[in-house]
Amino acid sequence: MPKPVKLESVAAAADVRAAMRAIGAEARAAARVLANVPAEAKNRALTAAADALRARAGEILAANARDLEAAHAKGLAGSFIDRLTLDPKRIEAMARGLEEVAALPDPVGRVLATFKRPNGLTIERVATPLGVVGIIYESRPNVTADAGALCLKAGDAAILRGGSDSFHSSAAIHACLVAGLKAAGLPEAAISRVPFASREAVGEMLEGLGGALDVIVPRGGRSLVERVQRDARVPVFAHLEGIVHVYVDHAADLDKAKRLLVNSKMRRTGVCGAAETLLVERAAAPKMLKPLIEALIEAGCAVRGDEAARAVDKRVSAASEADWRTEYLDAIISVKVVDGLQAAIDHIETYGSHHTDCIVTEDKAAAETFLQQVDSAIVLVNASTQFADGGEFGFGGEIGIATGRMHARGPVGVEQLCTFKYRVRGDGQTRA
């Protein structure tokens, strides 16, 4: 693995390109090995990596302390520092995460469909690894373990490029993953880490590393995702904003609606599955609008509403047209009264981002219509929108939540990190 290079001259930039291409070529070779190893080898690597994380917790915390010192010196924000910070509990959670991924069924080799043709050919569609996955993420050291583990389980080689402020923490965690690979006799390049803190390395990944990268996953804020989507020359798991709606209809149970709404909005306001807009059916408004708004305000949420919402509580400020299109990622919600189910669906299709949307109702027919007609990655009935999460779906974590429509949609787990091929078995058939 090449050493970090300082990018202070054109020569150094050329070094980065050459080194990144070499990482790509090694990952490609490793992917070919991984595609053909038994599930046990991958699982052994994951559990050995978990052991290494526990055994080397002290080293990891020391590396993290170096990153934190630099982050404090740079005056980075508290929320940033929080995501960067490791402690023994978080290291243990990472180790358990690796073990959970090891315990998942192997996604490779699943027979997805079988066709027996009239001419005697048997055709199977079978899951295979995607190939080489590049993950570009911000300074959250745990992503190093999560993303590396999910790719390995799917038989994909991973090229991890974490945020520069988590450089030492990610390196220490990555070393544990490599220890796991070695223990299982797998190629170290199965999970490689970009050893450059510079943006030039990211540029090389967006170019595809000379054809070595099959897909790029951006994990982070809007500016990162937008840069990747704009500049990537390889496919990207789109991961855009979640303008998430909770629609409460006249047949909703009010207590349930209050609990679901407050949880959807306030459990964590900074996640993409957090609710951003409450829609209330006009027929439900006389009974439910006021208590729903009060529950939000009591929970510490600022409310921006239409005329009807402002009429029931003077603490509600006026919502503008822009509010219906805003992902606040904060303790703010927009509230609107709509004429009925179709008006709610129309609002969601017009202003939403096709991420996650929920109906609260005891009316089964309304629920089914909502499930059918709302064209979002995740559509829920009577459940918090904050379940929009690969772990909660039973995927053993996720590499992101895809908002595109191609290949993956919603939480991207090991199954979506696979592709497929066709196996055709004949006994001499020729085509007429």
Added chain:
Amino acid sequence: MPKPVKLESVAAAADVRAAMRAIGAEARAAARVLANVPAEAKNRALTAAADALRARAGEILAANARDLEAAHAKGLAGSFIDRLTLDPKRIEAMARGLEEVAALPDPVGRVLATFKRPNGLTIERVATPLGVVGIIYESRPNVTADAGALCLKAGDAAILRGGSDSFHSSAAIHACLVAGLKAAGLPEAAISRVPFASREAVGEMLEGLGGALDVIVPRGGRSLVERVQRDARVPVFAHLEGIVHVYVDHAADLDKAKRLLVNSKMRRTGVCGAAETLLVERAAAPKMLKPLIEALIEAGCAVRGDEAARAVDKRVSAASEADWRTEYLDAIISVKVVDGLQAAIDHIETYGSHHTDCIVTEDKAAAETFLQQVDSAIVLVNASTQFADGGEFGFGGEIGIATGRMHARGPVGVEQLCTFKYRVRGDGQTRA
């Protein structure tokens, strides 16, 4: 629908842009309707369109005669003219194709997976339409019917942009599809045709029509596909070359091998599933190399080979390194002797294009290793590579053969023209 515009001024180019954006917006609205109509309506539209094709065969042939006259006047090549030419038999085949698509099971609404979570949530992954599909194809009028039908079946709105030399033929066929949509009460914009023969309209599609296009499918020669892949700002079903191998091992049945080889190479030399390289195991060469080469030459195929191949037949010319990477699409094949199964797989992984590859053997273990380790969209045992075709797979046709790894791989049928979403049913669950 806007009328064709001559692109002789900047103002006209702006007209094309505006008209293309309008087509995109109407297709998007139609897609939302299509996503929620019953299967019967889509099938009724397809069978009514088949009826219209038959009833209007005279008009279609007259339109085709206009295109053919212009093509002859331009001095276009015979193979081009052949693909452009319609006759009553080809029109009947198009009509039957629509009926076959109508008879397929509905791909929308299939429950692809169900997870029951410990907290009581039920999560379903269910197939939904992809959205709006743009198809850019060369002057093959039948693609108008095939592509429109497959998209409609998948609940997708289609925007068809056929080659300018098939302008009148495609328009006449498209009118039949519209008649079918009307008969079923479906929006006409469900299948729209780009009414501009200019390249500017293609440029607008590659830009995504203001966010209206979800995916572009290029169908045609290498230059078209390369332009689309280079310039598209939306996802593309990659459809690159097929450097297709037939590997004959020592346990092959020689007669079967000869038949499979000649069919794989010579049935039609211009299709992407046509064999381009023959690999023969060294242990099989003494018995099989000469008869295999003779069978090819007798069938009219030029043979370029390595030293071993040249030694058995003096009509074999020398293959260069470039031959192993060449898709001839012609009556030419390259022949190489390899040391064994792993050497064959290494050759295919090094020089192939991950499209379609075949082993001829009676050795079950060798066959399974080949099926496992060759990383191509279609891997066959003892069957002609020319089965690489959606119709032959039972897909009722195909919109192309994808050589990328994302979303679709191999023949793209109605299932691959779908995406999915998650339906989550709860009874008040909140996230801790």
